[in-house]
Amino acid sequence: MPRHAIDFTLGSRRLLRVPRDLATWGFGLDDALARDLPCAPTPGPDGVRVLSAPIARLADVAACYPGFVAGARQDYRRHYIAMDGDFAGYMARFSGKTRATLRRKARKLADRPGGYHVTAHRTPAEIEAFLAAALPLSARTYQARLLGAGLPGDAAARRGMLEAAEDDRMRAFLLHAGGMPVAYLSLPVSGRTLVYAHLGYDPDFAQWSVGTVLQIEALERLFAEARFARFDFTEGEGAHKALFGTHHALCTSLVLLSPTLANRALLGARGAFDAGTARAKALAARSGALGGVRALLRR
Known part of the structure; x- marks a missing residue:
């Protein structure tokens, strides 16, 4: 089974990785734009990593793995260029x-x-x-x-x-x-x-x-x-993608983990970290320091 990790990332700098054995359920652009879900994979020992699922179908995605705990969720616009x-x-x-x-x-x-x-x-x-x-x-x-x-x-x-x-x-x-x-x-x-x-x-x-x-x-x-027909900028936001894209699909990436105590604690910690990071980013944006912080984190 592939080895993956739950990342704790600040800007462009990864601070911590916690490994987990996860299957990957990745959605291509055609999947993200279509009404039907692709076939759900068998979960790994720790669960499933879901990449770029359409937000409108998230309940159906979660229903494929009843009892699993969702976390590390990131919503974004999946940008693409219609090359027609x-x-x-x-x-x-x-x-x-x-x-x-x-x-x-x-x-x-x-x-x-x-x-x-x-x-x-x-x-x-x-x-x-x-x-x-x-x-x-x-x-x-x-x-x-x-x-x-x-x-x-x-x-x-x-x-x-x-x-x-x-x-x-x-x-x-x-x-x-x-x-x-x-x-x-x-x-x-x-x-x-x-x-x-x-x-x-x-x-x-x-x-x-x-x-x-x-x-x-x-x-x-x-x-x-x-x-x-299309140039797919794949999952994740970014100024570069937003600038060059002509269309977008509303997508989300997350993990669905088996409901063990360790997995629940991990997702709780990741949720608290993400909330703290979002508050710090908002404060930096209001103070005008966001650009400088981003440049510092890339060094």
């Missing part, structure tokens, strides 16, 4: 101010010595080249250092990406500036949906908005393929 038009039409949805800001970010990076360029990777050989450049970069990102959520480089993950590339189910992009890769984007393909799996960038280039520049460059190329 062309890139020009997509860009037209932004305000004139936002379009000008995006152009300015690209110009600012282009004006650096050496400028920048983007490489696209989809064949097995191209994915190998992507991994060779992106994995060392990923190790430097705050996602990898603080959350353990960098680009996976283990043998199984590499094999999965190469097999997907063999079937033309993989898209990846690298942004190069100053003669080196500074941002990466990895997008497995599920049917006609692009899945936003991993985006990372060199922290030394954060001021140049390289993740934003790469996102726009990649979207222009992906729209030009005229193959995809």
